[in-house]
Amino acid sequence: DSGVTQTPKHLITATGQRVTLRCSPRSGDLSVYWYQQSLDQGLQFLIHYYNGEERAKGNILERFSAQQFPDLHSELNLSSLELGDSALYFCASSSLDRGVDNEQFFGPGTRLTVL
Amino acid sequence: AQKITQTQPGMFVQEKEAVTLDCTYDTSDPSYGLFWYKQPSSGEMIFLIYQGSYDQQNATEGRYSLNFQKARKSANLVISASQLGDSAMYFCAMREISDYKLSFGAGTTVTVRA
Numbered sequence: 001d002s003g004v005t006q007t008p009k010h011l012i013t014a015t016g017q018r019v020t021l022r023c024s025p026r027s028g029d030l031s032v033y034w035y036q037q038s039l040d041q042g043l044q045f046l047i048h049y050y051n052g053e054e055r056a057k058g059n060i061l062e063r064f065s066a067q068q069f070p071d072l073h074s075e076l077n078l079s080s081l082e083l084g085d086s087a088l089y090f091c092a093s094s095s096l097d098r099g100v101d102n103e104q105f106f107g108p109g110t111r112l113t114v115l
Numbered sequence: 116a117q118k119i120t121q122t123q124p125g126m127f128v129q130e131k132e133a134v135t136l137d138c139t140y141d142t143s144d145p146s147y148g149l150f151w152y153k154q155p156s157s158g159e160m161i162f163l164i165y166q167g168s169y170d171q172q173n174a175t176e177g178r179y180s181l182n183f184q185k186a187r188k189s190a191n192l193v194i195s196a197s198q199l200g201d202s203a204m205y206f207c208a209m210r211e212i213s214d215y216k217l218s219f220g221a222g223t224t225v226t227v228r229a
Binding site: 002033035042043045048055056058088090092098100101102103104105106107108109111 | 146147148150152158159160161162165167168206210211212214215216217218219220221222
């Protein structure tokens with residue numbers, strides 16, 4: 001158990017809908033990262049927050065948004081869902097925002113299926 | 116351009132034997148870190164081992180060791196004495212000093228045979 005929690009574990013929804021994925025980082029970690037794992041794109045970085053501030057954006061679609069709240073939990077909002085958004089969404093946390101040895105601890109992931 | 120390349124989509128290994136998973140990387144940053152993660156069929160990402168670009172010695176963690184060849188830009192994972200529970204997908208990843216994120220390779224599926 002990494003100490004990172006994600007809810008829900010599974011989510012099945014229809015095209016055009018909007019969903020919210022939730023992540024609670026490990027106790028004391030200030031950084032939260034979101035990654036998407038799909039069959040065609042592999043593991044892709046979406047966005048990074050540190051202590052409530054957005055630090056970096058990756059291949060995140062405009063239909064997707066995220067935020068980190070004062071209690072450090074984070075939410076990833078996905079709207080106008082398409083079939084291609086079906087993927088495993090991971091949240092990871094770390095204590096720092098920089099540093100090459102700053103290990104990221106991954107949550108169990110949320111498996112999103114868009115029908 | 117791909118930052119991490121894993122050229123072996125799948126590998127079979129006999130129980131109790133060693134297996135080497137290849138990973139090459141591309142960066143111009145002077146400082147970077149290399150990570151290996153294991154993803155079993157249940158889906159979670161499990162951290163295995165870390166190697167810093169300035170580390171003089173190859174990293175080891177139990178049955179996992181990292182064969183780091185900086186000049187060749189390779190960071191191969193060696194799993195010794197394979198066990199059935201080692202069957203999983205393995206990802207090589209890199210974090211550069213200039214970046215926040217981890218860049219992942221495509222992964223290698225390892226199947227351990229009894």
